Amino acid sequence: MPSAVAAKWKFAAPPKALAAALAEKFSDRPERVSTKPVDRAIYGRDLWPRELLRLRQGIPPEGPAAIVLAREARDVSDAVSLARELSIPLVPYSGGSGVCGGAFSVADSLLVDLKGLNQIRRIDAKSGLVEAEGGVNGEKLERELNHAGFTLGHFPSSIYCSTLGGWLAARSAGQLSTKYGKIEDMVVSLEAVLPDGSLIRTPEVPRSSAGPDFKQLLVGSEGTLGVIIAATLRIHRYPEHREFFSFAFPTWDAACGAVREVLQQDLKPAVVRLYDEADTQINAAHLKLPIKGILGVFVSEGEKRLTEFEARAVGKVCEAAGGSPLGEAPARRWWDHRYDVSYNLSKVLPNAGMILDTMEVAATWKNLPALYAGVRAALSKGSMMVLCHLSHAYLTGASLYFSVVARAKDEASVLGHYDGLWKGALDAALEAGGTVSHHHGVGRLKGLWMVREHEAFQELFAGVKERLDPKGLFNPGNLGLGMKPSKPVKRAAAKKPKKRKA
């Protein structure tokens, strides 16, 4: 059944004070401000599937009241000072590709679109750095680097639609992170506009012990503490060679054990992925291969001899864990289709009653089995299909990425069904000693669970927020700020150790 939108959307005129202030502040560049209904209809949401379900139901977005199309840092500073003067919420927006409602516009808010700040300012081949503005599209940045003989090494499946600023704001991770690290490992320096309108820039040094690393305060702050304008990141020489290899493991535990061993032997293949039995069968159908058990795909890249050595070493570990070699094909197919998962939304979401979402959680190797079992069981309660793959691996643990397809009993109950699925799964993640977000961020979706996850540290964060943004104008509603946990955290890791006998 196709989607239904019936009611006419009404967009009230922006508050008079806001309209007047925008007209004055941007009098020399009026084309950088929009209050058009066509723009407000589009900018009010990011890619949080809950918002797409609301769109399917014909529910208009709450905000914004106006949009600033920033082309330079001054536009951001002016928008920030205007929001402060009028005490109106300010929403930073770039790719709008987040899936947790991190760029959700509340009513009467002022949205700042940062895509116009998209210059790649310099590539410093000697120091191995790129300096770029936050609005630059991920794929464009990577292509420019490739053209110059480099790679950033950051390949989130959203790379086509997300931006550098969004990666930093939401603490993003890419598919090749085992080798290249996550965005927080890549960033060397940040430039941001703080809620008081000041433009700050952290020092560009390879490492420092001159106190805490302040740039990391903004990485993952999802627009609540400032607007990221630009960043300097480390880059790598473009790899001369890639090795693709794949294994079938008899069980999920055996496969996870193999990956743990690979990482704990300090091997760093760029890609390490395991698919649970259900997900393996979907991969097997695509590959037209009769794969039994658990599919593991690996990619090593870099200097040819090193990657060949690494591939052999990883292969040895996998075989020792009971893995059967499947050759290059599954890994190559994964590579060729590595961004395809995002296209599935189009097939499912237009249909009434249907829900599709993804969830990424992480835990230590010790807690990983409980995390897998707990979240899988919670999601399975209200869904048609649950798939899981191990998406990122560490010396100490791993991230599990669940995909879920569900059908509510009718369209009217879709949002309740959706919320119930998430509540069960996030509770389960915490109870297993995991984190509620590995790389999608928190947004509005996981705020309450972030509060439960961080406990006392959430109060510390709220104090920082209070100091920087006393009126709470920057991206209100994000990161659990102002939320109280409804129940105490039951953490696997919180169990007291047994007393030793004397």
Place this chain on the structure above:
Amino acid sequence: MSDLRILDDFRKEIEYCTFCPKMCRFSCPVAETELRETVTPTGKQTIVHLIHKGALPLTDESVEIFFKCTGCLHCQEYCLHEIDVPRSLEAARTYAYREGKTLPAVFQLAERMRRFGNPYGRALLPELRKLAPEKYFQEGAGIVLYPGAHLIAERSRTLRRLLGVLAALGVEVFLPNAEALSAGIELLDAGDREGFAGHAAKVKKMLEKAGEVVFAAPQDAAAARQRYPEFGQALGGKGTTLPEFLLAHLEPAKDRLKALSGRKVAYHDPCSLVRRLDVVEAPRKILELCGVQIVEAPWKGRDANCCGAGGAYADVFPEDATAMARKRMEEFGSLRGVPLVTASPRCECHLDGAKADEGIQVLDVVDIVAESLGVN
């Protein structure tokens, strides 16, 4: 039919894009030039979806969104579902046109097309007849070279050179002899489907006796090959592109080409040629036969970025289309002393008109061949 039902045929395309996580956004030249969420393919299709569903009214602002497309089809390169966004937007433009609510610049474009058979708003046949001797206008069953409006109106020197090149190669061609010197895609760009149907019938009649038709403009070739059949005006398999035709005749005569050694040219892929007609290598092979070194942009072939010449975008938003052309030229690095060569008169006119530096030279592949063959 003057209602929203025209959009029903594109329900799947509109809904798939509306609920897509904007996977093609970086390939859309309009989105990348205007840097505004509403003009990403997802944004545009969402506006069409909301109008289709009755949530948003048809206003000047929403109609403008239908024209935020150059028809370059780059988005399809990054769509797993192979959605044709330009076709959905064309349907929306048709709806607006039939409702009498399209934009003034678009009505004017359609009017020029209906009156003169080309987008220039003047009779071009007299200009064409001045460019070539009478023998080119004898109707027969031979090869007709369909130059297209832009070559006649703005690149007459290149057209003369083309006729000289073909003569030097011993290839006899004829020229069209009626005032329908654009294949008419501009009418579909404007949303005037009925106008396009009538125009296609005229062009077909004019080319009826031709044994073969060679289109100098890729958008004309694409219109004739891909859109005429939909309106019952198929040219019966006739219709080749100029680069393919030239290459076929140059390869046997390659010994006659003087190698332009040491010369560099930057090559811009026209969107219609590469993505609608899949002609990527022919212009490059021609340039190689002429001995020039090709400077490629990072985005090339089927992945080439649009210069902004396509669709009605340049008619409605000329400043943005100029910015798009400049952005495309910047991709090649410095073009001082390195001519920018392409294989679409429409792109050439647009790039030439948009260049910020008068030192940049915009040429056609034909100009390079003429030099290599010693044809002036």
